Amino acid sequence: MGLPFPIDLYDSISSEICRVGERMWRQGFCAGSDGNISARLDDDLIIITPSGVSKGDMRADGMCVVRVDDGSLIHGPHPSSERAVHLAVYRARHDVEAVIHSHAPRSTAWACTGEPLPEGIHPEAELLLGRIPLVPYVTPGTGLLAEATGRALTPHTAAILLGSHGTVTVGDSLETALARLEMLESYCRLVIELSLLGRMRRLSDAEMADLLRLKRETWGMGDDRG
């Protein structure tokens, strides 16, 4: 019996997942077999990285295909332990084409404070990431973490911090989900360095309103803060 998806599409998406994994690994975002990457294959199926494999050394023919509705494995080896988190995102947001979960060090350091990231610090982060929800700690690899992540998502969410755990970034492509992870990591580094300096200037309400107006009117992007 043939596979229930086009093999050419599987090959090209899987190759891109390998490239994204290597870029994450080179930047030190995933030690050991940390992290997982997925992308939609079609409305009903996703491709996701296998469990226990370094993101810097993956094979395009070793990816897993999983059903979005019930999480069952259609093709490939044992999928990532956090597949339920990915599936919760795809079920909640039909516009999302790719999801990345990582333990990128600065973002994870901030997530381990258990506090929400401060807002109104840097204009790029406000424009490109917007509000970043913090999901309170839940045991990894459980349905509870997936449910909490799905609940935290709004139509505008680009990135989420998982308390005492790591990050989730989403996008309309693998490239966008990776770019958002890189921006989140860079923003967390900035906030941590400001914390070390002991000083942090917040944009004023008028400056924030101006920025959000630019985001909405010039860029056509929504934001949770209206």
Ligand SMILES: [Zn+2]
């Ligand atoms: Zn994790």
